[in-house]
Amino acid sequence: MSEADSLRVFATALLEDVGAEVRDDGTFLWLAVPEAVQPSLDLPAQACATFDPDRIGEFDAELVAPGSYLLEKLLTLAMRRGRWDVARFPDPPEDWVEKALRAAADLPPGEPFDLVDRNEQALGLFAFRTALTSDEKREAFHLIATTLDGAEGWSVPWPLAEEGLEPAGLPAIGPDLGPAYRRAREVLVGLMREETASFQRISLAALEEEVRRIFRYFDGTVAEVREAAPSDAGDVVRAIEAERDRRLAEALERFEPHAVASLCSVRVVLVPAARIRYRAEDGERVELRVEALTRQVRGLREPVTEAGSARPRGRPRSGTPPRRRTDDRAAGRSPRGPRARSRSASARRRGP
Amino acid sequence: MSTPVSDAAPSGSSSLSLVFDDADAAVLASVGHGPSDGARAWRLNGEAHRLSLVQGFDRLLSWSSLRGVTRYEHQERTVLRVLREMRGRALLADEVGLGKTVEAGIVLKEYAIRGLARKVLILTPPALRTQWQEEMREKFSLEFEILRSAKDWEASPLLLASLDTAKREPHGAVARRIRWDMVIVDEAHRLKNSASRNWRFVAGLHKKYMLLLTATPIQNDMDELFNLVSLLKPGQLHTYDEYLARYVATLDHRVPARITELRGRLRGVMVRNRRGISFTLPPRRVHSLPVRLTAAERRLYDDVTEFVRDAWGVSSGRLPLPARLTLIVLQREIGSSTFATAQTLAKMEHSPLFGFEEQERLGGLRAQAEAIRDNVKGGHLQSFLRSTDEKVLVFTQYVRTLEYLRRVLEADGYRVAVYHGSLSPWAKDEAVRAFRGDRQIFLSTEAGGEGRNLQFARTLVNYDLPWNPLRIEQRIGRVHRLGQEKEVHVVNLWATDTVEEYLIELLDRKIHMFELVVGELDLILGDLGARRSFEDLLMNIWALKEAEERRAALGRLGESLLKARARYETVKERNDALLKDVSEEAPA
Numbered sequence: 020m021s022e023a024d025s026l027r028v029f030a031t032a033l034l035e036d037v038g039a040e041v042r043d044d045g046t047f048l049w050l051a052v053p054e055a056v057q058p059s060l061d062l063p064a065q066a067c068a069t070f071d072p073d074r075i076g077e078f079d080a081e082l083v084a085p086g087s088y089l090l091e092k093l094l095t096l097a098m099r100r101g102r103w104d105v106a107r108f109p110d111p112p113e114d115w116v117e118k119a120l121r122a123a124a125d126l127p128p129g130e131p132f133d134l135v136d137r138n139e140q141a142l143g144l145f146a147f148r149t150a151l152t153s154d155e156k157r158e159a160f161h162l163i164a165t166t167l168d169g170a171e172g173w174s175v176p177w178p179l180a181e182e183g184l185e186p187a188g189l190p191a192i193g194p195d196l197g198p199a200y201r202r203a204r205e206v207l208v209g210l211m212r213e214e215t216a217s218f219q220r221i222s223l224a225a226l227e228e229e230v231r232r233i234f235r236y237f238d239g240t241v242a243e244v245r246e247a248a249p250s251d252a253g254d255v256v257r258a259i260e261a262e263r264d265r266r267l268a269e270a271l272e273r274f275e276p277h278a279v280a281s282l283c284s285v286r287v288v289l290v291p292a293a294r295i296r297y298r299a300e301d302g303e304r305v306e307l308r309v310e311a312l313t314r315q316v317r318g319l320r321e322p323v324t325e326a327g328s329a330r331p332r333g334r335p336r337s338g339t340p341p342r343r344r345t346d347d348r349a350a351g352r353s354p355r356g357p358r359a360r361s362r363s364a365s366a367r368r369r370g371p
Numbered sequence: 372m373s374t375p376v377s378d379a380a381p382s383g384s385s386s387l388s389l390v391f392d393d394a395d396a397a398v399l400a401s402v403g404h405g406p407s408d409g410a411r412a413w414r415l416n417g418e419a420h421r422l423s424l425v426q427g428f429d430r431l432l433s434w435s436s437l438r439g440v441t442r443y444e445h446q447e448r449t450v451l452r453v454l455r456e457m458r459g460r461a462l463l464a465d466e467v468g469l470g471k472t473v474e475a476g477i478v479l480k481e482y483a484i485r486g487l488a489r490k491v492l493i494l495t496p497p498a499l500r501t502q503w504q505e506e507m508r509e510k511f512s513l514e515f516e517i518l519r520s521a522k523d524w525e526a527s528p529l530l531l532a533s534l535d536t537a538k539r540e541p542h543g544a545v546a547r548r549i550r551w552d553m554v555i556v557d558e559a560h561r562l563k564n565s566a567s568r569n570w571r572f573v574a575g576l577h578k579k580y581m582l583l584l585t586a587t588p589i590q591n592d593m594d595e596l597f598n599l600v601s602l603l604k605p606g607q608l609h610t611y612d613e614y615l616a617r618y619v620a621t622l623d624h625r626v627p628a629r630i631t632e633l634r635g636r637l638r639g640v641m642v643r644n645r646r647g648i649s650f651t652l653p654p655r656r657v658h659s660l661p662v663r664l665t666a667a668e669r670r671l672y673d674d675v676t677e678f679v680r681d682a683w684g685v686s687s688g689r690l691p692l693p694a695r696l697t698l699i700v701l702q703r704e705i706g707s708s709t710f711a712t713a714q715t716l717a718k719m720e721h722s723p724l725f726g727f728e729e730q731e732r733l734g735g736l737r738a739q740a741e742a743i744r745d746n747v748k749g750g751h752l753q754s755f756l757r758s759t760d761e762k763v764l765v766f767t768q769y770v771r772t773l774e775y776l777r778r779v780l781e782a783d784g785y786r787v788a789v790y791h792g793s794l795s796p797w798a799k800d801e802a803v804r805a806f807r808g809d810r811q812i813f814l815s816t817e818a819g820g821e822g823r824n825l826q827f828a829r830t831l832v833n834y835d836l837p838w839n840p841l842r843i844e845q846r847i848g849r850v851h852r853l854g855q856e857k858e859v860h861v862v863n864l865w866a867t868d869t870v871e872e873y874l875i876e877l878l879d880r881k882i883h884m885f886e887l888v889v890g891e892l893d894l895i896l897g898d899l900g901a902r903r904s905f906e907d908l909l910m911n912i913w914a915l916k917e918a919e920e921r922r923a924a925l926g927r928l929g930e931s932l933l934k935a936r937a938r939y940e941t942v943k944e945r946n947d948a949l950l951k952d953v954s955e956e957a958p959a
Contacts, residue, residue: 022435025422029418029419032418033415072438073439079797085432085484086433086483094419098419098420101408101411101412102416103398103407104410146416148420149389150425154459154580155427155458155487156487162417178414186407186410189403235610236609239612269578279389279391280392284398284416285402
């Protein structure tokens with residue numbers, strides 16, 4: 020999809036979502052804008068928008084393109100709305116656990132595993148925007164899923180298909196998202212570690228080069244001035260040094276790297292989850308967790324040994340990125356029905 | 372306050388920490404309070420953030436929002452070099468006519484879209500402020516304010532000022548206090564002298580990014596190049612003494628040394644695109660059509676001129692500015708049409724700027740003008756148009772003249788697209804579209820299609836001649852520009868024994884301005900060395916009572932122009948010789 024097409028889809032969806040009537044004739048969007056959002060968009064009740072810069076002004080059409088006034092207004096409005104939501108994942112097919120496990124954990128076909136339990140889990144989805152800035156800017160968007168108790172967190176791709184999610188009320192655990200948010204931050208910090216360090220290296224290298232050149236130039240100039248007129252150099256040297264300091268401050272301001280993150284939105288999703296146990300290649304019994312939304316398979320850090328003792332262990336064979344399979348959802352509800360799941364289990368706190 | 376979260380770095384480490392926005396707490400606190408905006412709003416929130424992400428300078432974001440800007444590879448390459456390699460500090464030294472202004476505009480727009488340029492200053496020569504303002508608005512949708520008072524410095528995020536005004540107090544001190552995200556200096560060769568107030572003013576501005584625009588960074592000697600580069604990146608050419616020792620061969624500082632090495636260092640801060648084969652414009656042919664005024668027109672012209680000279684001379688330089696401007700306008704209008712003149716005479720007749728006797732004279736002149744129903748120049752235009760099947764742009768400075776011509780031409784059966792400053796943006800676009808379609812004539816005032824591509828036509832008529840030669844050049848630039856493939860014809864209509872004949876004498880016969888590439892004239896006029904504008908110089912000559920004096924003064928101005936043109940040619944050659952390989956890839 021081209022950039023203009025993406026903008027068109029976004030603008031139309033947003034305007035419809037805020038109650039506008041939108042008619043798209045292929046060149047222009049003809050809009051009936053509800054009174055409530057007219058000030059936010061700085062649009063009259065009847066308005067016209069275009070994605071083609073050569074059609075600006077025709078029928079008073081306003082441009083929607085990167086950097087345009089109307090797009091900025093649309094983006095601002097969209098960012099001000101939709102900051103939180105609660106949804107329930109509909110019942111997946113019966114075999115979703117096995118499919119998720121084999122896809123994500125690389126479990127060979129036919130390899131037996133034990134389903135320890137099924138439950139409904141509440142996940143927090145935290146959308147973050149990060150910006151690395153110096154004299155340039157690099158931004159990214161991250162979606163982090165966490166368990167609501169903050170015990171676990173992992174990155175998930177956007178768009179995480181949410182078609183078919185059903186509206187829901189906040190889970191019994193209540194709206195205290197503090198632990199989950201803190202875990203999401205930690206996950207984000209980890210995700211950004213390498214890029215942040217690389218950005219810092221590049222910015223500081225540029226700063227160092229600039230500072231070195233400034234010192235070489237101004238100090239060299241001072242030396243030349245002193246050599247040319249040793250007795251009259253005082254004022255000139257002071258002026259040059261003041262200019263050097265000003266340039267150094269300017270360089271620092273230009274190249275100093277900053278890394279900031281801001282939370283864009285939060286979504287709580289009630290989702291079917293399961294605990295699985297199976298015997299790994301080395302004979303260890305491994306317990307895994309998986310849920311139907313992100314299908315990220317999470318392994319316990321301590322394997323369950325025959326003797327019941329634990330020793331540190333890395334991630335089990337799950338190194339594959341999570342995969343969404345929309346056909347699972349389309350395949351219909353579980354034959355066990357919604358009541359088959361333990362609703363109380365969704366609120367159960369689990370240790371790491 | 373925001374919250375830094377350590378990146379698990381050892382204590383005391385200087386590794387960059389991700390700082391979390393304190394506003395996150397408000398987002399968290401909003402969860403569960405009141406109804407949710409819904410699943411679609413949640414998804415649109417994410418989409419809005421993703422659509423507005425900035426990912427370094429991996430690509431140019433501004434193209435889809437630019438208007439009337441043809442995409443040229445050399446400009447795209449230049450902008451990316453400035454953004455990626457020069458990190459926003461560059462000397463844009465393209466040859467005249469290759470679009471330095473557009474390059475600067477795109478660089479600015481790229482920074483603006485990324486939120487990196489919010490407070491911007493453009494410094495131009497006074498005569499180019501309006502042109503820059505129009506171009507930034509029309510092509511880049513950037514609304515620059517022109518500096519009018521000291522309050523504008525703080526109030527206007529995007530500000531245009533003449534360097535001459537900006538450096539003077541109280542402006543200079545205010546400008547130096549502001550933290551500019553970006554400063555753009557047009558005709559930056561005016562910063563050639565590091566001891567000048569111009570140079571010191573620009574050097575003293577606190578700025579993040581800076582673009583210097585000039586086709587001729589070297590005017591006289593190699594010091595000028597050093598001074599320009601040192602404004603952008605002090606030390607790029609070493610210290611001054613080292614620079615002289617390494618890169619200057621002679622005591623008069625005019626001859627460069629170690630040219631290859633010097634060019635290598637310049638590449639870090641300078642872009643110079645040269646005119647390749649596909650950027651060589653086709654020739655211009657200039658057709659001069661002198662017109663003899665009818666007896667009634669001649670009488671009116673002479674009477675108006677006599678009034679202007681009397682009023683100008685009596686005041687001997689102490690004429691209030693409004694009166695002075697009115698007289699200039701009147702004299703310019705009589706060179707355009709009697710219809711334009713009549714309207715101004717009617718206003719002047721009741722103006723307190725003029726005494727009772729003068730008002731009486733003005734009333735008589737107005738009656739004379741109104742009695743003339745037709746202008747001989749209009750007939751000449753009709754004759755010319757009958758001789759061609761081409762699409763023709765007809766330029767006039769005045770709406771009243773435009774209305775008269777429209778009447779005459781439509782009566783002749785021509786379909787005319789009319790374009791003037793009072794039209795809405797849409798109506799302007801429509802006029803251009805109509806001309807591109809089935810209209811043969813594009814009848815336009817000075818606002819004639821700034822930034823609009825009209826090079827599908829190749830013939831233009833100057834029905835009258837603006838006294839500001841840059842205006843004439845802008846008219847020609849509408850058709851004689853990148854993209855024009857055919858020979859361009861410029862037809863100048865002018866009446867004998869008028870100021871316009873002086874203009875033709877100076878601009879066409881003396882310096883052959885109609886053969887110059889668009890942009891070169893600025894450099895020649897800028898080098899006249901006069902503090903007054905070209906229009907002022909012309910008016911002062913025309914206002915002289917004695918024909919002999921006028922002739923002598925005209926001769927002197929002509930000589931000055933000739934010298935300025937010769938100097939420009941020398942400077943151009945010098946720059947071409949030294950800088951020809953600074954840009955590795957010239958446009959093919």
